Amino acid sequence: MPELNTIKVDAVIIGSGLAGLLLANELVAAGRRVLIATKGKLLESNTRYAQGGLAAVLKDTVTDSRQAHLKDTLKSGAGLTDAAVAEQIINGGAALVEKLSSLGVHFDKTSAGAPSLHLEGGHTSPRVLHSKDTTGKTIAEGLAAALTAKAADEHDLNRPVIFEDAFALDILHFQATPLAPRVATGVLILTDKGIVSVAATYIVLATGGAGQIFTRTTNPSVATGDGIALAARAGAKLADLEFVQFHPTAFCKEGQPAFLVSEAVRGQGAILVDDRNHRFAFDFDKEGELATRDTVAKAIHQTMLNRNLDSVFLDLRPIGTAEEIESKFPNIVETLKKLGVDATKEVVPVCPAAHYYMGGIATDAKGQTSLVGLYALGECAATGLHGANRLASNSLLEAGVMAMSLAKHINSQSFKAIHYKKNAKLTEAWLAHCRPFAVPTNRDALKSMMYKGAGLVREAKGLTQLQEQLDAISIYKTGIDRYERESANMLLVAKLIAKACALRKETRGGHVRSDFATPNDSAFLHHITFEKGAWRTQSIAAAPFISTERAVSLARP
Incomplete structure (x- = not known):
């Protein structure tokens, strides 16, 4: 002991x-x-x-x-x-x-x-x-x-x-x-x-x-x-x-960690697309990418099922220039680069992951x-x-x-007595x-x-x-x-x-x-x-x- x-x-x-x-x-x-x-x-x-x-x-x-x-x-x-x-x-x-x-x-x-x-x-x-x-x-x-x-x-x-x-x-x-x-x-x-x-x-x-x-x-x-x-x-x-809350947009690539890509990027203009480059979130809710997390996570899940996909894709480029994206989200851009994706130039594969209880x-x-x-x-x-x-x-x-x-x-x-x-x-x-x-x-x-x-x-x-x-x-x-x-x-x-x-x-x-x-x-x-x-x-x-x-x-x- x-x-x-x-x-x-x-x-x-x-x-x-x-x-x-x-x-x-x-x-x-x-x-x-x-x-x-x-x-x-x-x-x-x-x-x-x-x-x-x-x-x-x-x-x-x-x-x-x-x-x-x-x-x-x-x-x-x-x-x-x-x-x-x-x-x-x-x-x-x-x-x-x-x-x-x-x-x-x-x-x-x-x-x-x-x-x-x-x-x-x-x-x-x-x-x-x-x-x-x-x-x-x-x-x-x-x-x-x-x-x-x-x-x-x-x-x-x-x-x-x-x-x-x-x-x-x-x-x-x-x-x-x-x-x-x-x-x-x-x-x-x-x-x-x-x-x-x-x-x-x-x-x-x-x-x-x-x-x-x-x-x-x-x-x-x-x-x-x-x-x-x-x-x-x-x-x-x-x-x-x-x-249990599953965050909609966690990095999704086999063998890599489920790195969180903040909801704030969607608030600044980032969009979700499928393999056809179709912006699908509005098919599920009038708020699109800015609906509540449960709604967006379900939209991603259903789209992955419908299209037989391993992930959907988050496009940060509508936020602005590469410099503007990096200025607003330096940690996200840097981490994604280490994971093999340049979010200022290409879409990011994402799918839901357990996030909050x-x-x-x-x-x-x-x-x-x-x-x-x-x-x-x-x-x-x-x-x-x-x-x-x-x-x-x-x-x-x-x-x-x-x-x-x-x-x-x-x-x-x-000050109270402690039950020592x-x-x-x-x-x-x-x-x-x-x-x-x-x-x-x-x-x-x-x-x-x-x-x-x-x-x-x-x-x-x-x-x-x-x-x-x-x-x-x-x-x-x-x-x-x-x-x-x-x-x-x-x-x-x-x-x-x-x-x-x-x-x-x-x-x-x-x-x-x-x-x-x-x-x-x-x-x-x-x-x-x-x-x-x-x-x-x-x-x-x-x-x-x-x-x-x-x-x-x-x-x-």
């Missing part, structure tokens, strides 16, 4: 994307003791790979407003967006941009000094702030620099603790009585020096998505659904697990889960903002506004009775099964077969091997997605069923949730979490 160490902090944050880094900066600035752990390097997250930008209305004008942004978000969400949550997050956009600016993150401006705004699919006005085509990288680097500067200050007794290459094994939790709520007390983290048991008042999951459970994904290697699996094992409520851990707008003390932020959370299909560039908005809301909540609270002794007992019990866990016999097989059976288009026979296949490749292990633990998280999330896809017998947003090709509001205008082994339906009007104020009072010993 690896060496065991213990540590006590006010807040432990798992994940280092926009949500995790911003929350850490805000809590440290307010005098809170913080530990942030990431399983790769501090800059390795889904945030870093976000190209398009951050959707936000900084000020209501005659051409755009927060209400218009809300209307676009509701339309994209296909009936499952929580309007109250969406309004709260959208209204927080201007403050988020101001906060990021104060931490050294700056967005592009026009020659007149005004914010440069892109138009993206599903938006009725240009409102996407950006930093060329590497917006996520700019945000991640700015926030990481601010946090590491605080960590490097040896004179600051409250400097944050940063764990890199650290893997979260499990959330520690207890239930005082059968009627009392479950309380999270800490988290076990595997580091290169052994296991660290971190006791904290606030345990925050900011672990990103789960794209790596599919063969084709735009996500980095760290996106294996860890936070969702941690929450599921702890008994937290999950929601909307069937809704609308489902996840059920929370409110500040990240509170159904467990006292456990929070989830960003992509691993299911707030109801995205509904059945995320509107372009609302992801960074959500992650940032949620982080600011949770920071405000925590910093408004008095209870956490120590739970740690001892976990290590003494390390339960067997299911892992796939072959990760690549799992990813291939998921892409085929629960990819962009699903149907009953394929989903039944998928669930049987996932069970067939499951074997049980014990121990603390990181690769096996990560594989177990992937398998658990894959099984949850497959089951949720089978339960929703309709097509809605990012969930497409070939055997139930249309929405069915009378039977399925609700959320599907999973909690403690049970699947349930939940009204779109119901909050996805328990009353936290009452829960806290019940949970205290």
Whole structure:
């Protein structure tokens, strides 16, 4: 058994994307003791790979407003967006941009000094702030620099603790009585020096998505659904697990990565064509290439089937001259050249790839889960903002506004006693009775099964077969091997997605069923949730979490 160490902090944050880094900066600035752990390097997250930008209305004008942004978000969400949550997050956009600016993150401006705004699919006005085509990288680097500067200050007794290459094994939790709520007390983290048991008042999951459970994904290697699996094992409520967004335009060439070609290029004039050079997107929707992502992805998929194609083609040349294209999208042009395509001179082969997870851990707008003390932020959370299909560039908005809301909540609270002794007992019990866990016999097989059976288009026979296949490749292990633990998280999330896809017998947003090709509001205008082994339906009007104020009072010993 690896060496065991213990540590006590006010807040432990798992994940280092926009949500995790911003929350850490805000809590440290307010005098809170913080530990942030990431399983790769501090800059390795889904945030870093976000190209398009951050959707936000900084000020209501005659051409755009927060209400218009809300209307676009509701339309994209296909009936499952929580309007109250969406309004709260959208209204927080201007403050988020101001906060990021104060931490050294700056967005592009026009020659007149005004914010440069892109138009993206599903938006009725240009409102996407950006930093060329590497917006996520700019945000991640700015926030990481601010946090590491605080960590490097040896004179600051409250400097944050940063764990890199650290893997979260499990959330520690207890239930005082059968009627009392479950309380999270800490988290076990595997580091290169052994296991660290971190006791904290606030345990925050900011672990990103789960794209790596599919063969084709735009996500980095760290996106294996860890936070969702941690929450599921702890008994937290999950929601909307069937809704995976497949980005329409990922580079599509055998043997090459599914590099994301940002939606912003279509907002600037790029078009989609088939092998006949026919601009087909308008055959499916009057908005053409600027329809919502689910619509464009389905149009590409159907065109590939109709024409027996391995891909369709994205033509950036309508944007302007080669110099103009390179000036607006330098990273995209440079990366595509490395992949063998000069986007300033020729069309780019593209097809859909797993990109973003609308489902996840059920929370409110500040990240509170159904467990006292456990929070989830960003992509691993299911707030109801995205509904059945995320509107372009609302992801960074959500992650940032949620982080600011949770920071405000925590910093408004008095310093609370940490369940240190209870956490120590739970740690001892976990290590003494390390339960067997299911892992796939072959990760690549799992990813291939998921892409085929629960990819962009699903149907009953394929989903039944998928669930049987996932069970067939499951074997049980014990121990603390990181690769096996990560594989177990992937398998658990894959099984949850497959089951949720089978339960929703309709097509809605990012969930497409070939055997139930249309929405069915009378039977399925609700959320599907999973909690403690049970699947349930939940009204779109119901909050996805328990009353936290009452829960806290019940949970205290």
